[in-house]
Amino acid sequence: MSYKEKKRKNTPKVELHSIDSLIVGSYKTGKTRLWKEVTELHYANPEETLLLAFEPGYETWELENIIPIHEEGAGDDLWKVWYYFKNELVPELVKEAKEERVVKLLGIDTADRCIDAATAWLLKDRASKYxxxxxxxxxxxxxxxxxxxxxxxxxxDEMKKPFEALKNAGYGKMSLAWTKEKETTLYNGMKYNSIELMMHQTGRKIFESQASLICCLFNEVAVYDKSGNELNDNLKDKRGKEKGSNFHETRTVMVFRPTEYISIAGGRYTDLPEEPTEYGSQSFLNVFEKAVKGQLKKTNKTIDVLKTEQEVELKEKVRLLAEKSEKENSDTLYIEQGDLDRNAAINSLIGKITTQVCRFNVSINPLIVPKFKQIFGDTADYKKVTDTAKLTEALVYISGLESDPPLKK
Structure with missing residues (x-):
């Protein structure tokens, strides 16, 4: 196919669920509240949004649609949260998108706890494997x-697959995440403090890099004198020494562009406010609408017309991807349960064989290696084998061997 046949025109997406967005802030700055109020204002049908709660930060709010994923497990069972998310929830959502979409925008509350759950599952899985x-x-x-x-x-890689499946199925994602103050040292030795995501770099690749709009919630403090006048300079005592005031006010603002102190803000839009914006759902949606309109330089179509056209395009995209998935018998759109079970079985068998191998001294190799090659065919490296029947045969064989030569010391 010629590249000319692949050329197409791109029009910026105008729906909130057509992008990935990120709402960040320190503890108790109003991330979950902003999700609640923005979605209630933007969507007439509450069924069109779904909050995936990886922690119980929603408990003080009235919310129409949440899935308390965190209840699947905690502590040593935290891995069950990720297992449920990728094995059951993601396939169900993708299936719904192929058949008749209801949910449009997914909330991840919080991305940090989502990362913790995925990490717990991965470490448990690899402990079994090795x-x-x-x-x-x-x-x-x-x-x-x-x-x-x-x-x-x-x-x-573990986290990318289910989130890409949801994106390919047409779901938008609004993730909530924690921030922290971080000290950075430049190459010349200069140091500065800034507000950054609390998550590690791998988490940032999953959430920050994919976000088209990043809003940072920040507690801004105004200092006053006893008469209620805002101060621009510190008060001074009778000796001329600066002192702190007893009066101040803290308000949460929304920051949409990086500042000299806040690094985690911004996105792929040019028309974002330079100054902090008053916290609130209407203010947030006003910023989003203005940002979208700022990208539409070459079209005379209204936002409502573009919404309709892009919804039709999305349905067609999902339909084509579904057909491709079925035709190629692949998991392009979602993770097949059978594949997941098979991988788990393979890892479990490899782990059990490793346990048996560790019973013996290296002098047992002349006995084990030829038998493994006979079972696997020209290789004794069972860790690279994916045939569960052959792995089972090898496990039965080595489990039946006596610990002679002597055990490892």
Missing amino acids: GVKKIITLQELTEVSKGNENGYTVLH
Whole structure:
């Protein structure tokens, strides 16, 4: 196919659920509240939004549609949260999108706890794969695998797949995340403090890099004298020494562009406010609408007409992707449950074989290696085998061997 046949015109998407957005802020700055109020104002039908709660930050708000994923597990069972998300919830949502879409915008509350759940599942899965009792950190995973797997890289790959499946199925995503103050040292030794995402770099690749609009909630403080006048300079005592005032007011504002102190804000739009904006759902939607209109330089179509056209385009895109998925018998759109179960079975068998292998001294190799090659065919490296029947045969064989030569010391 000629490249000319692939050329097309792109019109900026005008619906909130047509992009990925990110709402960030420190603890208790109003992230979940903003999700609630923005979605209630923007969507007439509450069924069109769904909050995926990876933590119980929603408990003080009246919300029409939430899934309390965090209830699937905590502590040592935190891995069950991610297992449910990718094995059950994602396939159901993708199936719904192919048949008759109801939900349009998904909320992730919070992205940080989502990362924690995915990490817990990954470490449990790899502990089984490598035949160890427990892996504590992603760095330890790299060490246990002897460098064959980088913990942060495999976490990125693990998280990318279900989120890409949701995106391909036409879902928009608004993620909520925590911020922290971070000290940075420049190459010349100068240091500065800034507001950044609390998550590590791998998490930022999943959430920050894909966000077209990033809003940072920030607590701005105004200082007053006892008469209620806002101060621009510190008060001074009788000796001329600066002192703090006893009167101040804290208000939460929305920041849509990076500042000299706030680094995590901005996006792919040019018409974003330079100054902090008053916190509120209407203010947020006003900023989004103005930003969208600022990108529409070459069309005379109204926002409502573009919404209708883009909804039709989205349905057609999902339909074509569904046909392609079925034709190629692949999991382009969603993760097949059978594939997940099969991978889990493979990892479990490999882990059990590793446990058995560790019973023996290296002098047992002349006995095990030929048998494994006979089972697997020209290789004794069972960790690279994906045939569950052959792995089972190898496990039965090695489990039946006596611990002679002597056990490892």
